[in-house]
Amino acid sequence: MSLRGPLRVFVPVVLALTVGGLILLVLGKDPIGYYSYVMERSLLRWGGAQETLTRMAPLLLIAAGLIVAFRSGIWNLGGDGQFLLAAVASAALAPALIGGVPRGVTLVLCMLAGSLVGLVWSLLPAVLKSRYGINEIITTLMMSFLGTSFANVLIKLVLRDPGTTVPQTRSLAVDDRLPRLFGTTIHSGLLLAMLAVVGVHLMMTRTAFGLRLQVLGANRAAAVHAGYRVERLTIAAFALSAALIGLAGAVEVLGVWGSVRADWNPALGLLVVPLVFLARFNGYAVIGFTLFFSALMVGGESAARRVGVPQHFVLVLVALLLLFLGLVEYLDQGRRKAAGT
């Protein structure tokens, strides 16, 4: 018997929470108190649950983008730069458009602009990788560094709203932002994000394009041998990945913040990487992990204030989870091998 489906995730989650709890004990905190506070705050209270769901939107869009890339064997780690530049672009565009064109058109145009900016920011690593085989891990990280700095420069020098004291872009009025869902505080970006994740999953598993990307990711030499246009596929996967991450930036601005402040960088691009690995690049599974992580973040933030456990403890839990998932996987494989199946 090998560990199947839900158990495979459930066991590591329990182990991670247990070890996390032990760490809290050692630090002199009450683990039960912490966990129940986090859960209550982020899932059981209506306000907290709404916040948790709202947080999921950018995470899911980034996850969709990373799944496309990772499944194609492309390590796009430049998410932060792509995200932030797209956020700034849509934040700059929205207030400028809103007077002239209807709200819906403004929002759609801004999201397209965000995607496009993300895409453009991935082109250089994409071309370097596909043409010259230059490692994209390094180039995307560099471009990300450049992108976040450039976004700040834009805000401080070009897009700065003269009416505010802190450097930030002009704000999009709350009523002009992405429509809320059914009278909640959750914006419609969440729906879009869900559609994107499911769409990407279907694309990867049910289309010729997705299969070619999978082959490229699993065995590049086989893709060449089978006659796929490997250069084009590489660039396409990169572009799609970055456009989705750019869309995440636009959605976060248009749905939540309405503007971008200088030095704002939520650094979600790298935070989502472990989640995508936990989900083994599966679009449906990543929804569950994103919910889990989002709840931990929301609960963890107020727990930091109330229980005195730093917010970064959430990352410790994610790291533990990753570790135990890997470990369970490894042990399970070893056992299956020993059983000769």
Next chain:
Amino acid sequence: MSIVAALSGITKRYPGVVALDAVSLEFHAGEVHVLLGENGAGKSTLVSVLAGMQQPDEGTVIIGGNPLRIASPRHSIQLGIGTVFQRPSLVLSLTVIENLMLGGSWLRRLARAAALRRFRELATLLGTHLDPDAPLAGLSLGEQQQVEIMRALWRDAKLLLLDEPTSMLTPQGVADLGRMMRNLRDRGVALILITHKLGEAYEFGDRISVLRLGKVAGGIDPEALVAMEESGRTATIIRLMFGLEAGEAATTAGGHAAELAILLGRKIHGPAVVDRSQPPVLRVREASTRAEFAETPLRKVSFELWSSEVLGIAGVDGNGQKHLAEMIAGQRAVHGGALELGGIDITQGGVPERRGRGVRYVTDDRLGEGTVGALPVATNLVLKEVGAPPWWHHGITDWAAIHAHARVLIERNDIRTPSALTPAGKLSGGNVQKVLLARELDAEARVAILNKPTHGLDLHNQRLALDRIGTAAARGVALLVISTDLDELIEISDRIGVMFGGRLAGIVDNDAGAIDRVRRLMTGAGAT
């Protein structure tokens, strides 16, 4: 002249094979001793025994008159033995001098001035002009080999082992190497040169020994070598290498072809079915490819291939066979020359265009590029059809159709797999090959290239693969079968071409005298 090193009754066994069988040889100072033998004859094993990489099961090594055991590579170096292995072992990201300094203890590694002094000494001795600070990756293969030789000589070697050093070199590189070997020989160093090319053996060698199935089959000593004509040397060597009289159509490798023929009791493919009054299906005209790292490119290869014909391609590995296969398949650009399929020029197309016209390629790199191990057998069976009907409509996958198709092929080709959804990487080698054969030798195939179709398979699967080739030919497919197994080619081919140094050295009809002519061509000795 004095004996620097000798082997006495050395036996080395690997599971299921006796790589060296009571081998006794002597290596003299100031002499280039050439070792010849087919792939698998035991030449590299002999080298690794002297280099301290392998311990013999029986027998002794005698160095400077003392019988001893070479316990480790370090010990071998201390004994004055320098080795240039068949596979390059340099660090490409380091410079020439850094690579040379890697050998010593870490203290000596830091003594750059001393290292540079030694480097200049050796450079003068060998007559090379390398820049000690050049990164290795920027050097030609010939120059990298010079560094290998310098490293082997770094600690004053009295015996230098060179395992197939010329196989990757350009003619210029070979000439340079020859000059170096002569310099060393004149300094009293004993050299062991392993090569597949008779021309090199005659040009550089003072003494020749032939290994066959782990035994010393015989040799030619210096006096005889000088006295003999080239044709006489070649006849002697071919007789020793293959264990038969020249021209005699018998079998090698313990008669396994004969055993196989008995196993199935029939001939795979008769030569009579090819109709050469029709125009050929494939015409290759003076086709060349571009050189790449460690690969021999094609140089103006021309041939024609008819429907139902099996054209065998023989030759020692690495003489351009891979480029030939990839060029016809569309995986590698044609660089000068032309390809014609059924009268239509296909020089420009890539894999999809060629495949669309019926060109098929069964690669020898079955796991590396032929299949995607992580994906199911079913997916691998349509890997080259992705996006095409009937399995895809407007880009949407019809998995049910793909799985049904896979079940049919699995059944028909006797592919042993738990299911169509099993990852291809879990299949045994023979079954992976069945997947590839099923994918490539389909109903629309017109020209199929098979690169080493039986390599690494067990007897039964070898048989099945050859059988599939025969059936495809009977269906009218034109086949190009690349193999290093001559018996196999003799058995299935109508004609046999030989690749040598990127050229098609010749094509011979598969008749009674074929085996002898092919062997001559294989050693670069010329057809007639």
